[in-house]
Amino acid sequence: MRIGFLGPKGTFTEMAARGLFEQGEFVSYRTIPSCMDAVSAEEVEVAVVPIENAIEGSVNLTLDYLIHKQRLPIVGGITVPIEQHFLVNQKNSSEKIEKVVSHPHAIAQCHEFLQKYYPDAEWEYMNSTGAAASFVKDNPGLPIAAIANEIAASEYELTTLHANIHDFANNRTSFVVLSKKPIMLSCNGPTHTEDKTTLMVTLPSDYSGALHQVLSAFAWRKLNLTKIESRPTKTGLGNYFFLIDVEGVMDDVLIPGVTSELKALGCGVEILGSYPCYTLEKSKAKA
Ligand SMILES: O=C(O)C(=O)C[C@]1(C(=O)O)C=C[C@@H](O)C=C1
Numbered sequence: 001m002r003i004g005f006l007g008p009k010g011t012f013t014e015m016a017a018r019g020l021f022e023q024g025e026f027v028s029y030r031t032i033p034s035c036m037d038a039v040s041a042e043e044v045e046v047a048v049v050p051i052e053n054a055i056e057g058s059v060n061l062t063l064d065y066l067i068h069k070q071r072l073p074i075v076g077g078i079t080v081p082i083e084q085h086f087l088v089n090q091k092n093s094s095e096k097i098e099k100v101v102s103h104p105h106a107i108a109q110c111h112e113f114l115q116k117y118y119p120d121a122e123w124e125y126m127n128s129t130g131a132a133a134s135f136v137k138d139n140p141g142l143p144i145a146a147i148a149n150e151i152a153a154s155e156y157e158l159t160t161l162h163a164n165i166h167d168f169a170n171n172r173t174s175f176v177v178l179s180k181k182p183i184m185l186s187c188n189g190p191t192h193t194e195d196k197t198t199l200m201v202t203l204p205s206d207y208s209g210a211l212h213q214v215l216s217a218f219a220w221r222k223l224n225l226t227k228i229e230s231r232p233t234k235t236g237l238g239n240y241f242f243l244i245d246v247e248g249v250m251d252d253v254l255i256p257g258v259t260s261e262l263k264a265l266g267c268g269v270e271i272l273g274s275y276p277c278y279t280l281e282k283s284k285a286k287a
Pocket residue numbers: 006010011012013014050053059082103105106127128129130173
């Protein structure tokens with residue numbers, strides 16, 4: 001199987017992909033949209049992309065591209081421990097770090113650290129933590145540091161100036177697997193934690209109690225919601241849709257029942273996927 005992921009080598013997404021698939025051909029893409037486009041174009045069978053971080057929240061690029069541009073089914077999920085390190089090129093003799101490069105989510109996970117120790121350093125956003133580490137490797141003359149993981153440090157031969165610089169312990173990111181066809185995940189180490197069904201719900205119009213009615217449809221069936229999130233429909237100010245995660249797999253009664261009830265209320269409902277979720281422990285993370 002060909003597995004697309006946000007690369008280059010040494011990203012957290014690669015860790016997630018290698019955790020979920022024991023074997024396969026891993027194909028690196030520069031951006032999250034290009035991973036999804038690759039599934040749509042059948043260059044790869046599946047793509048692994050980040051969707052939510054415990055410190056910084058949703059990865060909006062993933063959500064928006066999935067909803068508005070490439071509506072691919074979600075077939076699996078995994079959460080991965082995230083430890084960010086401050087990496088420099090050992091060939092760089094400059095004492096002062098003037099610029100810090102990384103993925104915007106990685107920089108956001110380390111704001112307190114940066115404010116305390118490098119308040120004057122500029123930030124430059126890169127497509128991924130791996131891309132940032134590779135950039136620091138390729139530019140030994142520049143006074144720069146990357147925020148990335150320990151696998152990127154060894155892949156790009158960088159020195160860890162400060163380890164574990166993320167502002168909150170228990171930092172984790174969730175990733176989803178997207179595929180046009182149902183697949184079997186050949187998990188290499190992670191633990192199966194739950195099954196989840198993700199729905200996208202749009203309200204008929206903004207009237208009082210609309211969201212309450214939507215939530216009641218789940219509540220009286222005793223369907224447990226693990227996440228509810230709103231994103232703009234991009235059709236005008238104040239227009240939002242909801243992404244709702246329900247505990248459990250798609251069944252023949254309860255979820256079809258919710259769907260019919262919400263449609264009867266005039267809501268738009270789409271099931272984005274019903275899939276197993278896994279957790280990768282730190283000792284099993286690799287890339
Ligand atoms: O840059 C990476 O290494 C990624 O895999 C992307 C990403 C993200 O999009 O949130 C994944 C996990 C971390 O939270 C930081 C960055």
